[in-house]
Amino acid sequence: MPPLLPTATLLFLLTLGAFLPRAASKSTIEPCSNSDTCSSLVGYTLYTDLKVSEVASLFSVDPISLLLTNAIDISYPDVENHILPSQLFLKIPIPCSCVDGIRKSNSVSYKTRPSDTLSSISSAVYGGLVSADQIKEANSKAELSDPSVIAVGTQLNIPLPCTCFNNTDNNLPAVYMSYVVKDVDTLAGIAARYVTTVSDLMNVNALGSAEIKDGDILAIPLSACASNFPTYAKDYGLVVPNGSYAITASHCVQCSCGPGSRNLYCMPASLAVSCSSMQCRSSNLMLGNITTQQTSAGCNVTSCNYSGFVNGSIASTLSTSLQPRCPGTQQFPQLIAPPTVLPDSVFSPAPAPSESGGIPTTNPKSSVVPSSGAVLGFPPAGGPTGSPSGSSGAGFLTDHSISFPIMLVLGLFVKFVLSFSL
Template sequence: MKNQLASVLILICIVFSKLTHAKSIIEPCTSSGTCPSLLSYVLPWDSKLSEIAYRFQVNVFDIMAANSINITTSSSVGNRILGARSQLKVPISCSCVDGIRRVMLSYMVRAADSLDLISEGYGRLVSGEQLRTLNGISSKNPLTSGQSILVKLPCTCFNNSNNGVTSVFMSYVVQSGESLSSIGMEFGTTVMELVTVNVLGQPTVDPGDILAIPISACSSVNLNWYNESLIVPNGSYAITASNCIKCICRPSTLTLQCFPSGIVNGCSHLQCKGSNLFIGDVSIDRTATGCNVSTCVYRGHNGGKIFRGLVNSSQSHCSDDEDYSRESPVACPNSPAVPYISLPPSQSPFPNPNIGTAAYGPSGEQNPSSAPTYSSLLHKAPYYSFWVVLCFFLI
């Protein structure tokens, strides 16, 4: 733990010295595994959903799921225009690149592009100077139209855990006028958590700083699913099983609720054997002593086959106001909360059968370290003082 936290501090020093003093947490890694992560993206100009998906090389459905945008059966979603300064969560797969957690993308340079304009197009998640260094751009090797360049964007995994709670970490660019307090209030976290996760010496941030923000999430790890693992940030959903199943994460209980998505035809194996219930359906049979509850739950998928199971339970007290779906880890809810925008679906420039905020299939091996705790930092303060002093000499 000491060596990893020391590495984090050293890398932060490098970021301070090379990126005009913009702060950014960097997570060292040693494995090739990936994790579900998020990028907070403020649109620099009016953009189509398909353009955003193409820029970040993700599926259109992924973006819709991450932002709780309703999916209907229309085919024009890619042409839907979102206004400048709109804020979206872009779901990405966070990889280990040269020993650091990063997202590696490629970008085709256009005639009017400059490094600063490309940086702006990615919401300042990468700087022009970073692009210059990474791609060896210079007066002798200028940026040219049609050139393919590499783009590295920040992400973190921290073993998808924050203080023992399943979480997805979102990279967030601090905007002018924001503070840790205002950011924490917006995303349901605290100043102390942000200070601890981002290893901040002081509880202050500046515009352009990039924070890792923990967002609590639902996990399928204890649901006995076959050949599938989902981590879904609270308040969002995932589309899985070849677009046949939609799983939402209930913010109040952090439990997954799965049911047919209704966005594609030809989905089979949705009905539980020995019953007339389909995935997500709940049947309540009232008795003299209470009621019997049957729930058809989703159990994963493989090779086009959807697995499901019937869960039965008895209740001693039945009420019209009772939420019987909570008796099962996955059960049919009432309709999810109405999102702020409703958009129809479209083909993605990068089709992927496993779509949704966290539908990356089975979780790969991840960095075993989790975000450091505040108490551990205080306990080891003398040890880290050396590295803090070293920072000043490096800067």
């Protein structure tokens, strides 16, 4: 029996192994073959104090849409210039497109600032949602030969990860959020926080086990309310996550997805902007109005519903139905005051505003929109149920590369030690 390796040798090997490059973080991808876009989200933690307008600019989104997605009250004066605290977690609405055969957001633009590098833009500014290599690849025409020296004012396209899966999860409406895993996260903890299951997360993300690591990017399905607007409507395919709001029709209509609901409810957002008529034809009902009449056969319900933004006009539909019982009062997601400080206990994953331990809430109140103003692996079996076959499988991009020089040195050292021991 050959003698055991000296303790010093074992310690050296362990130390050397600690410095070997690890496999790159995994990211959920969704193959696609059409040019449509869908509603999606990215989970983002502020790296410093930022104005609402600054966060919106980072992701090329409307500040009002950003606030309403997080159920933040927009009726506060000059809310777009409100300063949000560092480490605040936000859900950012971004459009998800089909680019080069996979789903990604191709609408985010970033103008470089002094001391920016591809690495700092990737890890600090965008919180690990995109890698330095992905930014470089998406900007082949920019002068990025030296990623550590970038000219100030360079306009970069930021390809953020996103998924659509037909905006369904198990045949129910859903919006998918791209979430960067933190070192304290577990799959069970993420599932509990976002009201889903470990098995659903594993299926969506093509996970062979429940093991996740810091930097992985998961697609998390969030329960939602879906619209049924015609394809020619500008806001066709509008989907609103449960517990939040969306602004549409040029800031004229505000739609919400109430607590535990799957029914999208839309109403006039403000009278402070110039909007087309919101009255249903052949009726005195305005958009969002509902009348009920109890009869021996049931409850006659008449409602004026929003039907999309068509050719610059607000389309509405008058509908009448007989229901077993009259509907109760419309339930709205609870609005919160624009946050100025973080909760006393900050943990990961950062809770959504309406969840326990999140941003302090205020009593619900009406919101008025100011006039100023989204190695290739194998797909999971079928992907999320309800996704179209052939274009909705998820996979992983994984880099298992290890530096060749380090491996060579390690091999020679082991060979030397073994020969010496024998």
